[in-house]
Amino acid sequence: MSTTVRKPVHHAVYDTYADWETGHTTAHLARGGHEIRTVGPTAQEVRSIGGLRVRPDLALDALRPEDSSLLILPGADLWDTTDDLAPFARKAREFLAAGVPVAAICGATAGLAREGLLDDRAHTSAVSFYLAATGYGGGERYVDTDAVTDTSGAGALVTAGPTEPVAFAREVLRLLGVYEGEVLDAWYRLFHDSDAGAYAVLERAGAA
Structure with missing residues (x-):
């Protein structure tokens, strides 16, 4: 009898990542039997905005959509101050094109907006004018709510603002069938x- 192997959930980590935004999500995914693997810009240690030090399980270049069930992108100061995290937005494009879900919260939504990934999908963030400042073309698809899951494309996309970590988790837990x-x-x-x-x-x- 064949059994289905559950693929890991991949959680991006990078300097200044907002450690409080995804804690509910990862804790309850893990309790639901999902392996959580961290992905950094490289394999070198990073430090969260709260001072937590994390050594990633793998580097971004080694991450393939076909090896994952979900990519989680937390917010970070770096999303708005440099282009250092643009490779994570490009990786999100790969995931969605491959039909693998992506979940982005806070500043990561701005990164996806700059990558053009929110132009044709329903989404939310901190506030509409935060995303508008990126110059993206998806303003008409912005939804003023706690969290949004858009399934109109090849891969599902979850978005939320920085004050909604529980709603963000709710959408992910629903998406992966945990609850x-x-x-x-x-x-x-x-x-x-x-x-x-x-x-x-x-x-x-x-x-x-």
């Missing part, structure tokens, strides 16, 4: 709204 239906709703209510009553739903489902 769904009332369980996903309860998860969101617990971690976003501190709704203690939602815990019972998760406990019954074995997700607590």
